[in-house]
Amino acid sequence: MSKIATEKNLSSRREFVKNSSLIAGGLVAAPLISNANFFSGSEQVIKVALVGCGGRGTGAAIQALLSKQKVKLVAMADAFRDNLDNCYKALLSDDASDNGSLKESIDVPEERKFSGFDAYQKAIPFADVVILATPPGFRPIHFEEAIKQGKHVFMEKPVAVDAAGVQKVLATAAVAKQKKLNVVVGLQRHYQNSYLELFKRRDLIGDITSAQAWWNNDGVWVRERKPGQTEMEYQMRNWYYFNWLCGDHINEQHIHNIDVVNWFKGSYPVKAQGMGGRQVRKGKDHGEIYDHHYVEFTYADGSILNSQCRHIPGTMSRVDELLIGTKGKIHCGAARITDSKGTSLYQFDRKTENNPYQTEHDELFAAIAKGQYKFSDAENGAKSTMTAVLGRMATYSGQVIEWDKAINSGMDIMPRTFAWDAAPPIVPDADGNYPIAIPGKTKFI
Numbered sequence: 001m002s003k004i005a006t007e008k009n010l011s012s013r014r015e016f017v018k019n020s021s022l023i024a025g026g027l028v029a030a031p032l033i034s035n036a037n038f039f040s041g042s043e044q045v046i047k048v049a050l051v052g053c054g055g056r057g058t059g060a061a062i063q064a065l066l067s068k069q070k071v072k073l074v075a076m077a078d079a080f081r082d083n084l085d086n087c088y089k090a091l092l093s094d095d096a097s098d099n100g101s102l103k104e105s106i107d108v109p110e111e112r113k114f115s116g117f118d119a120y121q122k123a124i125p126f127a128d129v130v131i132l133a134t135p136p137g138f139r140p141i142h143f144e145e146a147i148k149q150g151k152h153v154f155m156e157k158p159v160a161v162d163a164a165g166v167q168k169v170l171a172t173a174a175v176a177k178q179k180k181l182n183v184v185v186g187l188q189r190h191y192q193n194s195y196l197e198l199f200k201r202r203d204l205i206g207d208i209t210s211a212q213a214w215w216n217n218d219g220v221w222v223r224e225r226k227p228g229q230t231e232m233e234y235q236m237r238n239w240y241y242f243n244w245l246c247g248d249h250i251n252e253q254h255i256h257n258i259d260v261v262n263w264f265k266g267s268y269p270v271k272a273q274g275m276g277g278r279q280v281r282k283g284k285d286h287g288e289i290y291d292h293h294y295v296e297f298t299y300a301d302g303s304i305l306n307s308q309c310r311h312i313p314g315t316m317s318r319v320d321e322l323l324i325g326t327k328g329k330i331h332c333g334a335a336r337i338t339d340s341k342g343t344s345l346y347q348f349d350r351k352t353e354n355n356p357y358q359t360e361h362d363e364l365f366a367a368i369a370k371g372q373y374k375f376s377d378a379e380n381g382a383k384s385t386m387t388a389v390l391g392r393m394a395t396y397s398g399q400v401i402e403w404d405k406a407i408n409s410g411m412d413i414m415p416r417t418f419a420w421d422a423a424p425p426i427v428p429d430a431d432g433n434y435p436i437a438i439p440g441k442t443k444f445i
Contacts, residue, residue, distance in 0.1 A: 045072045046069055046072070046365060046369065048071055048075075048129050048131060049075040049127035049129075050076045050133070052132060053083045053084045053086070053087035054133065057087060057131065058090050061073055062096055062097050062102065063358050063361040064361050065102045065105040066358065067361045067364075067366070070369075071365055074127060075108060075127060076088060076114070077114040078119060080237075091106055124149050128152065129152045129365070129368065130154075132154070132155035132156065133156045135236075135239040135245040136160065136247055140160050143168075147175050148175075152368055153176070153183045154184045154185075157187050158247060160382065160389070161246065161247035161251060161414075162247070162389060162412055163410065164412035169381070182373060182374060182376075183375060183376055184364045186357075187256060189256060189260055190263065193352055193353055194332075194348045194353055195332065198264075198348065201337055202325075204328060208265055208303055210303055210305070211261045211303070211321065213257035213261055213306075213307045213320070214257060214308055214309070214319060216315065217317045219313065222241075223237045223238040224238075224285050232419070241285070241286050241289050242426065243392075244414055244424065247388065247392065248290060250392050254293070255387075257321050258307060258384060258391070260332060261323065263380070267301075268387055269298055270402065271402045272390045272401050273400040276395035277292065279291055281312070288426060291311045292312065293308065293391060294307070335347065386406070389406070393406055397440075398442075
């Protein structure tokens with residue numbers, strides 16, 4: 001990763017002022033790390049393995065190393081060796097963080113750099129904590145392996161791309177609880193001061209009767225096919241546009257906003273219906289995903305979440321959530337609560353805002369250093385992922401999709417074989433075009 005790429009990856013995080021917030025949770029004895037009892041300020045080192053060395057993995061590794069504990073990166077893994085090398089170079093650069101060089105916190109010799117589909121299995125044994133930042137489709141199997149090996153985990157959202165993956169994460173989450181292994185999921189609004197303060201005061205608006213959520217912007221990168229690439233390599237490089245890797249942008253990005261509504265509601269939808277399609281982003285390099293989704297999620301109490309996400313340049317840009325209650329509204333982006341007439345009931349002081357991307361690592365590593373079992377984010381991460389998948393199923397099919405039927409559908413869109421010469425689950429036709437879901441014709445249940 002170049003200097004410019006590194007700065008771009010971290011720019012959104014630098015908008016926040018560094019701070020720390022305590023997340024509520026019970027404290028029980030956690031497994032000892034590296035056969036040592038960890039306390040704040042201990043001379044012992046918490047060893048980290050990074051699995052997934054792209055932009056998000058690079059950023060997460062930096063944040064782990066910038067936590068207040070003694071943390072050292074000791075192993076790295078990625079399907080592609082060039083991704084790993086670029087990440088390693090970026091981490092060693094003098095501009096890797098606002099605090100200067102991280103070189104003293106990096107100990108990854110050549111023998112602990114692993115590439116290929118099985119790289120994660122080789123890197124995990126060296127660590128106390130595993131950072132999982134590959135494309136989301138791999139998250140369930142990587143999470144399962146990390147917990148099987150008794151490691152604490154930070155994993156990026158979403159945590160799966162289909163119902164089968166969600167079920168695997170839920171099963172693994174139960175094992176993590178049994179083993180008292182801390183798990184933090186990168187739904188960072190749960191660690192952001194403004195959202196935490198709004199959540200504490202949610203009763204000011206009474207019962208939540210409806211909500212709106214947006215992730216509308218221009219979209220993301222495209223990686224064109226290069227000569228000599230197998231179909232598997234091409235899709236892995238251009239992973240955002242294939243559901244088995246990404247789950248569509250309603251899952252990969254809009255999950256943040258959907259998750260906020262689930263969190264404040266304290267529940268998950270029971271059904272969904274919606275619409276979507278490909279209006280602008282419909283080239284061969286755009287794979288199979290839609291460029292816009294609108295979903296009406298219904299909760300058990302009858303309340304509705306109107307959810308929209310769009311990747312179309314030149315259109316209204318908004319990433320935000322609005323919760324409407326019987327007494328007022330919570331304006332999440334503005335960090336404000338108003339009554340039903342618009343009179344302000346609470347306004348968060350932006351001077352006390354934190355960088356939630358950093359805080360989630362600060363809190364995780366502090367708990368591990370103190371020998372505490374404090375974080376079990378995986379279950380919520382899985383269910384909010386399932387909410388996004390439910391929305392995708394609704395927009396692709398044009399049907400009303402029920403939660404219970406969807407999560408128990410056994411839908412599994414992952415490859416049967418992971419190899420560079422293996423066929424991915426979806427392949428192009430003779431003209432290079434991929435099959436696209438058609439509402440009214442595409443069926444899931």
